[in-house]
Amino acid sequence: MSQRLGTLLVSVQGLSGTTYPAGTEVVVRGGGTAVDAFINGDWIPLAWWEFSEGAASDKP
Known part of the structure; x- marks a missing residue:
């Protein structure tokens, strides 16, 4: 399965219960x-x- 970097556009909650803010970099799998x-x-x-x-760090 393909793995790539992404950046959150909105706040989301992970399975652990932690909320990650917009702008957080993630590893994305699937499509x-x-x-x-x-x-x-x-x-x-x-x-x-x-x-x-x-990744957010790749954007100007």
Whole structure:
């Protein structure tokens, strides 16, 4: 499965209960309307509109 970097566009809650703010970089796996994202091992199910492709640090 393909793995890439993404950036959260909105605050989301991980499986651990931790809330991650917009701008947080995540590792994204999968594609389509829903993907699996991970932050330090915490699983975050994301919809397509909750993240953008690429790391925030890569953007001008």
